[in-house]
Amino acid sequence: MALGIVWFKRDLRVDDHEPLARAAQAGPVIPLYIVEPRLWQQRVASARQWRFVAGAVSALAEELGHLGAPLVVRTGDAVDVLESLRRALGPFSLWSHQETGDRWTYDRDLRVAAWARGADVVWHEFQAGGVIRKLRTRDGWAARWDAAMARPLIDRPTALAPHGLASEPLPDAADLCLEPDPCDDALASPEAGRALLASFLGTRGRHYRREMSSPVTAFDACSRLSPHLAWGTLSTREIWQRARTARADCIDRAQRASIDSFTARLHWRCHFMQKLEDEPAIETRCMHPLYEGLREGEHDEQRLRAWLSGETGLPMVDACMRALRATGWLNFRMRAMLVSVAAYHLWLDWRRFGPGLAQLFTDFEPGIHWSQCQMQSGTTGINTLRVYNPVKQSHDQDPKDVFLRRWLPQLSRVPAPLIHEPWKMTPAQQAEWGCRIGRDYPAPLVDHVAAARMARDRVHARRREQGFAEAKQAVLARHASRRPTRGTTRPRRPARKADSQQSFDF
Numbered sequence: 456m457a458l459g460i461v462w463f464k465r466d467l468r469v470d471d472h473e474p475l476a477r478a479a480q481a482g483p484v485i486p487l488y489i490v491e492p493r494l495w496q497q498r499v500a501s502a503r504q505w506r507f508v509a510g511a512v513s514a515l516a517e518e519l520g521h522l523g524a525p526l527v528v529r530t531g532d533a534v535d536v537l538e539s540l541r542r543a544l545g546p547f548s549l550w551s552h553q554e555t556g557d558r559w560t561y562d563r564d565l566r567v568a569a570w571a572r573g574a575d576v577v578w579h580e581f582q583a584g585g586v587i588r589k590l591r592t593r594d595g596w597a598a599r600w601d602a603a604m605a606r607p608l609i610d611r612p613t614a615l616a617p618h619g620l621a622s623e624p625l626p627d628a629a630d631l632c633l634e635p636d637p638c639d640d641a642l643a644s645p646e647a648g649r650a651l652l653a654s655f656l657g658t659r660g661r662h663y664r665r666e667m668s669s670p671v672t673a674f675d676a677c678s679r680l681s682p683h684l685a686w687g688t689l690s691t692r693e694i695w696q697r698a699r700t701a702r703a704d705c706i707d708r709a710q711r712a713s714i715d716s717f718t719a720r721l722h723w724r725c726h727f728m729q730k731l732e733d734e735p736a737i738e739t740r741c742m743h744p745l746y747e748g749l750r751e752g753e754h755d756e757q758r759l760r761a762w763l764s765g766e767t768g769l770p771m772v773d774a775c776m777r778a779l780r781a782t783g784w785l786n787f788r789m790r791a792m793l794v795s796v797a798a799y800h801l802w803l804d805w806r807r808f809g810p811g812l813a814q815l816f817t818d819f820e821p822g823i824h825w826s827q828c829q830m831q832s833g834t835t836g837i838n839t840l841r842v843y844n845p846v847k848q849s850h851d852q853d854p855k856d857v858f859l860r861r862w863l864p865q866l867s868r869v870p871a872p873l874i875h876e877p878w879k880m881t882p883a884q885q886a887e888w889g890c891r892i893g894r895d896y897p898a899p900l901v902d903h904v905a906a907a908r909m910a911r912d913r914v915h916a917r918r919r920e921q922g923f924a925e926a927k928q929a930v931l932a933r934h935a936s937r938r939p940t941r942g943t944t945r946p947r948r949p950a951r952k953a954d955s956q957q958s959f960d961f
């Protein structure tokens with residue numbers, strides 16, 4: 456029987472893994488993970504991501520070892536690695552999931568496809584989650600997503616034949632020339648992911664809908680499954696099915712509503728990834744062409760650096776950035792606020808701040824990230840402009856200033872409400888509470904009210920330009936969801952307050 460190489464990429468698991476199951480049915484299998492140094496040198500990559508991946512690859516190696524065919528790790532360019540295996544082993548077929556990645560992985564896959572054609576290697580690629588390759592229209596996409604989620608999970612093979620091929624050790628972050636990156640590391644195995652899901656569906660997520668927006672509660676109330684989804688230690692389908700089962704067994708109304716909100720977000724995940732799949736250029740070009748040239752010419756590197764290091768002088772922004780730097784995670788609303796402040800108040804182009812932000816996310820997922828960076832910067836042209844007021848967010852989301860005090864020790868003696876706007880302290884108050892603005896804590900980079908007003912005016916001016924409406928129609932036709940807001944089966948109704956800033960408006 457023909458040999459099959461199963462190439463693991465962002466799908467680091469053995470359960471619900473169609474390429475592995477199908478290859479194993481077809482013949483002997485060599486499971487392969489390629490450490491691609493050039494991938495890890497991309498401007499979005501970071502040591503925190505690599506550490507999660509390395510943990511997941513180790514867990515995968517253990518599972519495959521139990522099945523009988525140990526994981527083979529090779530370091531190098533994918534084409535070179537595959538070609539050297541072909542020379543050593545003779546003909547094989549290649550099995551993998553389709554990857555919806557950024558430009559670099561897209562180009563790499565094109566190179567691999569060209570190599571496979573030339574080398575007479577058949578490459579079997581399988582749909583990953585609910586993202587559909589070569590989609591002609593968004594009509595009917597939601598129903599196809601529902602069908603993909605409802606399909607039975609694919610069992611792991613019961614046993615694999617030993618192959619006797621040696622593996623290389625996994626490099627560490629420094630070997631890959633990644634910058635030192637202190638950050639809490641999340642446990643990367645499927646078991647750790649399932650434990651998170653169980654605690655979320657059991658108790659943690661009971662008030663998810665109410666608690667997801669505040670960084671005080673979100674760290675516990677959100678599922679925290681994003682790195683597992685991003686690197687594929689669990690499949691979206693497995694998570695969706697477990698959540699639906701939990702919902703069916705649940706008699707608590709609040710919890711059922713929370714599970715509905717959660718499964719709706721799994722749908723959003725693929726919806727956003729589908730945008731990048733359909734139009735890879737959204738990584739580098741504004742979705743709406745009339746937003747090109749809006750901010751690029753006015754880049755202020757100092758502002759970018761201050762924002763990235765949590766030194767803007769706007770406490771909620773800085774506390775969120777510092778929490779993200781330390782943990783690799785932040786809830787949706789605070790990610791959106793960070794981007795809104797960068798794009799509107801600091802007038803930075805999303806292509807300038809997007810890569811640095813991506814590096815801070817352990818869960819970096821290109822399809823979500825670039826779509827969201829554009830959406831929160833207002834460059835899609837098809838969604839509501841959301842300019843977050845960072846002081847209002849601070850009061851609303853951290854009314855007892857717990858989060859601010861935790862992440863901004865310089866402000867720990869400043870009482871509320873001034874802690875939300877410390878630049879309003881008098882010199883005497885600054886002396887009394889041990890926080891001199893400009894010395895212990897930065898003065899705000901901008902007057903946030905005036906900066907927001909100006910940004911809004913400038914973005915709206917673009918919307919009035921000739922040709923805007925026509926281009927908007929084209930974006931809508933290509934990318935807009937044909938299914939409204941929350942839940943996956945309910946008709947549209949106005950978003951509740953808790954969810955209102957997070958509504959799914961395209």
Ligand SMILES: Cc1cc2nc3c(=O)[nH]c(=O)nc-3n(C[C@H](O)[C@H](O)[C@H](O)COP(=O)(O)OP(=O)(O)OC[C@H]3O[C@@H](n4cnc5c(N)ncnc54)[C@H](O)[C@@H]3O)c2cc1C
Nearest residue numbers: 677678679680681720724786787790791818819820824827
């Ligand atoms: C500017 C910006 C950049 C983002 N970049 C990423 C990214 O690189 N990787 C990433 O996984 N998420 C990203 N998100 C979406 C969202 O913030 C995270 O998915 C979420 O905070 C992860 O935490 P969780 O797993 O506890 O989410 P939960 O609230 O428990 O949701 C479960 C899952 O649903 C998906 N999901 C949730 N919210 C969204 C959303 N708004 N859009 C798309 N999918 C969603 C995620 O896969 C998430 O893991 C970004 C959001 C913004 C505003």
